[in-house]
Amino acid sequence: MNVLSNLLNNATSKGIFSFHPKYKNLGLTHLSFADDLLIFCKGKLESVLGVTTVLDCFYEYSGLKLIAGKCEFFTAAISHNTLEAIISSTGFKQGSLSVCYLGVPLVTKKLTEKDCQSLINNITNRLHQWSSKNMPYAGRVELVKTVLYSIANYWCRQLVLPLSIIKKIEQLCSRFFWKGSDTKATGARVSWRKICNPKSKGGLGIKDIKTWNYASLIHLTRKLLAGKGSLWVAWIQINFIKNQDFWTMSEPHNLSWILKRILKMRCIASAVLLSEPHNLSWILKRILKMRCIASAVLLSSASNTTQIWNGIRPKNSKVMWHKLIWFSLHVPKYSIISWMLILDRLPTKDRLHRFKIISNADCIFCNDGIETRDHLFCNCRYTASIWTSLLLLSGFHMSFSSWSSMLEWASTSRNGKSLISTVLRLSWCGFNYIIWEERNRRIFTGKSRTTTEIINNVKMIVGIVLNNKSIDRNDSINLSLCSNWGIV
Ligand SMILES: [Zn+2]
Secondary structure: OHHHHHHHHHHHHOOOOOOOOOOOOOOOOEEEEOOEEEEOOOOOHHHHHHHHHHHHHHHHHHOOOOOHHHOEEOOOOOOHHHHHHHHHHHOOEEOOOOEEEOOEEEOOOOOOOOOOHHHHHHHHHHHHHHOOOOOOHHHHHHHHHHHHHHHHHHHHOOOOOOHHHHHHHHHHHHHHHHHOOOOOOOOOOOOHHHHOOOHHHOOOOOOOHHHHHHHHHHHHHHHHHHOOOOHHHHHHHHHHHOOOOOOOOOOOOOOOHHHHHHHHOHHHHHHHHOOOHHHOOHHHHHHHHHOOOHHHHHOOOOOOHHHHHHHHOOOOOOOOOHHHHOOOOOOHHHHHHHHHHHOOOOOOHHHHHHOOOOOOOEOOOOOOOEOOHHHHHHHOHHHHHHHHHHHHHOOOOOOOOOHHHHHHHHHHHOOOOOHHHHHHHHHHHHHHHHHHHHHHHHHHOOOOOOHHHHHHHHHHHHHHHHOOOOOOOOOHHHHHHHHHHOOO
């Protein structure tokens, strides 16, 4: 392709064909990637014939022949006669936008749902490959993050996705997360908006596409201002911004839709990017207040999309319990069950009874109370005795009268990096997981484990994570913990 590039570039200097008017200052004749080739030239028959002459010359060098019937040409503002002359002289087909280049549609207008169908198909295919109801929630979250950032992110960085498409992508990911497939997630237990919160704010740390798309556009604006980064930036600078002030320039009438969108977002972008945001006009400040992004004003040092996203995403307050389930040695599949538990979104019997899915809501362990979250994980005498035994292994002589008091104690009593803190958090998440697993085993298979077996299962979880870790065994508390929990 280097040979072809040189041939095309040299041809313009020899006058074999003329530059496309918008690319003359850039000296750009073509773009190529793998077997995709775009050639730009002036909309005159002589120029088009000049290009075919170069391609014929390349055929003599390489043996790669142009097949006219497989080529399309795209024009703007040229006469009907010229069009006819090009078609009859070259055999090329006249194409119409949109077409895809490197998997992304080339359009000058607002993206439509049809333009984005390949994006949806791509995500759907990937999710179908992974569809499995046996995959734990933790695995699904990781795959959703991979899909979102490897596919949607590629589009977000260069286009403004229609809201309907963003909703569709989120629906696909939500269904996969809850059901492991593309079946309707009826009774989805935590809203997607909440899942998209950072873990410290009660979510699962998935970035919401709409805000990420905004952040990507602001990042494009930053590149425009810096005047570097890509051919696209150079092209916009030369053809539209020229010597004007980006912040105050009027909107040229012939801008593409996405560029108009970027100009419209200047008030938001300025809040994030301007180094002296206190100079903002009163009206601009007012707009910022209305958009609840005043905090973004402080983000003048934001240099990449993630920092920008952090500045403009909705801010929620931290939850007190996030360190109880998300800590350096946490095990994702145990933590996610505890996350659902804290949000009271596990399908306990009281909930199923309320929806008339089952008629008997009695606790499977004690048959002495309605199976609610609070009962199953705190007030049930059977499971409470197990939790009390586990706490004793860590040296805590505790019992709790309510779920909320237990959660508050567990969340606030030990938050450091000490061994006892890690053991407490690991054992609590492990206890929740094993109790939920045991509850399902008893209901759906009729089989059960003894209390000792359940306790040993939790001990095994703690042991697997902490065995062979560097632990200060001169500390008497640590020594006792290692002995009681069987940590080697
Ligand atoms: Zn019970």
